[in-house]
Amino acid sequence: MNDKLKILYVEDEQALAMVVGDSLRSRGFIVDHYDDGKKGLEASVKNTYDVLVIDVMLPEMDGFSLIEAFRRENSSTPVIFLTARSLTEDVVKGFELGGNDYLKKPFSIEELIVRIKALANRINTSETAPLDHCFIGKYKFNVQKQSLELDGYERILTHRESQILFMLYKNRNQVLERKKVLDKLWGDDTFFNARSMDVFITKLRKYLNKDQGVQIINIRGIGYKLFIDEN
Structure with a gap:
């Protein structure tokens, strides 16, 4: 550098x-x-x-x-x-x-x-996004524009919300370690930063709640899993 x-x-x-x-x-x-x-x-x-x-x-x-x-x-x-x-x-x-x-x-x-x-x-x-958009269940996640679209409605995400959701998507249906997210996006995994991350996870859950086949699951003591029902 x-x-x-x-x-x-x-x-x-x-x-x-x-x-x-x-x-x-x-x-x-x-x-x-x-x-x-x-x-x-x-x-x-x-x-x-x-x-x-x-x-x-x-x-x-x-x-x-x-x-x-x-x-x-x-x-x-x-x-x-x-x-x-x-x-x-x-x-x-x-x-x-x-x-x-x-x-x-x-x-x-x-x-x-x-x-x-x-x-x-x-x-x-950092890894750059290999695509312009992806689908999270019924939602279209525009990675570059930082937006979620469903049934003609578009929600613009904050920069941090988009970063977290992209990390969850890249590790979809797998456990994403909480520490990995905190170290990459916040710089360390202190309790204060962890509380901040919890706020963003709660908001992302709310944004995705119109598709029952999509869930952000809390894996106690480890991290989170973005579950997408692909059946």
């Missing part, structure tokens, strides 16, 4: 932004910094970045709104949220809107760099 990663960094605390920006540049990163959400969104759409590092509390447009808009145009570039809040609902909301990771303030530069490189490496080495 090329160490010259290009980072979009959106942070309105000027002192912090200067320290983080200078530290990243001194370690070989290319950093574009903006101090409000609207400028950050404009830059994210106009330019190509390897990783986005976005503060949640921003003037003009908050970080959640920025990434929600960004994900309509880009579903693959990884996003790290920086937040002073660590409530479960805030973190889950960040993942639902398309975030890949989060760091709670205050954080160390070393920790941020580890997270950036880990995300960039996972994206660069």
